[in-house]
Amino acid sequence: MSENKPGRKGSEPRQEMPRQDPMVRRTNFDEVALGYSAEQAVAEAQRCLRCKKPFCVSGCPVEIDIPGFVTAIAEGDFDGAARKLKEKNALPAVCGRVCPQEDQCEKYCVLGKKWEPLAIGRLERFAADWEAKQGRMSVPETAPPTGRKVGVVGSGPAGLTVAADLALLGHEVTIFEALHAPGGVLVYGIPEFRLPKSIVAREVEFIEKLGVKVEVDFVVGATRTIGELMNEEGYDAIFIGTGAGLPYFMNIPGENLNGVYSANEFLTRSNLMKAFRFPEYDTPVKVGKTVAVVGGGNVAMDSVRTAMRLGAENVYCVYRRSRAEMPAREEEIENALEEGMILKELHNPVRIIDDGNGWVKQIECIKMKLGEPDASGRRRPVPIEGSEFTIDVDVVVIAIGQGPNPLVPSTTEGLETNKWGNIMADAETGLTSLEGVYAGGDIVTGAATVILAMGAGRKAARAIHEYLMSKGQA
């Protein structure tokens, strides 16, 4: 390849991701993106310039050696690529699928200046899936037992990462999970068609192989408090990774009518409780003919696309700013539009109207225009007076965001939170206001991303290890 003239290499178009046809996939829950073939992966990997100063790496919150793993793929050493990934990222099959790459690693790839950036996420997914397909699970050796016990609250990406890192260092780790299945948002929020649950199960299995105990059906703050775990059950340190699980509503009239869901409820019924297989599974969910989803983030896109797959014919996305401001990943907005989402940008719901029997009948919206930029730098949407109109709907899903669940802070004396209820933790170590208690992920930052939660978990694991070791031998 070195005979290539500089500048030529990398100019080839990115390898397209094979996907299910939109009209077919909107009727099933199978994964939409099918993954690269080995040939495609090698061809894409060969576009990489193997930069001496790889800017892509600075865009990855866990600093994966991107040229390293990509080179391995280019050379056909897929095993080696998977190993390289695992050095920095315990969940490559997950991140390769759900990371907002366009804002992270791929945003900084030099190829993107002139041509298309390298498809780093797709290659990461390829290597991780390839390893899984071989039916191999390389379990690294763990350090000799330290005799120290760590409790991890929550089994989302933050909790799983902390648990894996600390187990590798020889600590005895137990994860406490409130729900009946581990994985956090990866199992109850993100749908099967974007992230198959078998992948999450595999990652959890890996962590269990490292010796981590997973206690499901255990609500910290209710079943036991953090104080009890530390003072009575002998935990030397605790990591809190409880996520942003509290659904926000808009506080508009009609929000408690039958047929109005929070996105959390809607997605939990479908994903965790498998309502899409009712009555084989006992939990039902309603969609009717027409659904309006309120919001413009990933959660809204997932709700829209779930509603279609559950059989809704018309699915609206009602968003108060314009498409350009939508916080969802571009790829997922495109997927949803291809599948038939009707986007009502610059629309804000003002009330939900009932049918006289306690059920939703219509949603009344007002048109918006973009005004001056607000504190976040985005132009503030302002209502256009007198522009109200109604849409007939059977179901409304509110996907305007989630906050921190107060259960742990309210039962842990001395644990400081900010004015929104997020736990205050040091950005470098995750240390909270209590000795031996660390926190990270969405519970600290507010709703963010999988990879940021993992990054926070990684930093906290390092700090927890130092803390435990500074206490001397157990």
Added chain:
Amino acid sequence: MHKIIKKEALTPEIKLYVVDAPLIATKVRPGQFVVLRLHEQGERIPLTVADFDRDEGTITLVVAEIGKTTKEMGTLDEGDGILDVVGPLGKATHIENYGTVACVGGGIGIAPVFPIARALKAAGNRVVSIIGARCKDILILEDWMKGASSELHVTTDDGSYGIHGFVTQQMEKLIGEGYKFDFAVGIGPVPMMKAFAGVTRRHNIKSIVSLNPIMIDGTGMCGVCRVEVDGKTRFACVDGPEFDAHLVDYDLLLSRQTTYLKEEKQALERFEKCGGDCGKHE
């Protein structure tokens, strides 16, 4: 897996289960509940902890068989297991010595009233309990309530046992006879709780009810359990389940409980058709 240690039919359609759940048994307090899931395909349903034995590590659940899940639970025997039991959830009842309190339980609501009455009595209250059922055959836990109360009144809607009438009529009558209640607890079907709130409002008695909306997680994550109290939306699983009886929007609660009537009927018919085996092992 949580083993069923003991099962007893209180009536043909109300069963009592003593379930092995040591983590919950050592922590639970009156007013709290658990969420359980029978098996992998099962729904998560909330049930009040009617009694507990901290030493044995068991909790007691009293379950009215009204739909698919509760009827399927009825097919389990002693020694069988329940896949998931999580708790204790919800805020515990605030217990203090008010003076004279009324503990009013209707139908299956008698089960959750029992531990509250017992705790109020232990705190020094004079506990006047009024329990009732539609008819004699479906009245439950009379003996337990006798032990937990200073005074017990029993009503039946059809007069087949005890006093003829509703529990709320009996409460009204006692007040007319000069009973002065400093506090009251009322748990039962929504219309009963609404009537109870009417009585205590008329007589200016501070009172609480325990609400039973549909739930999933029971930890404040999904919002399905939202109720309106004093015009504000609250999540019954974490903010409740007990609320000031005078401030609850009962009609909204009733309406929201009917969300899945059609699907519940479908699930029940399917269950009854295949004799309890469908959905369990697939």
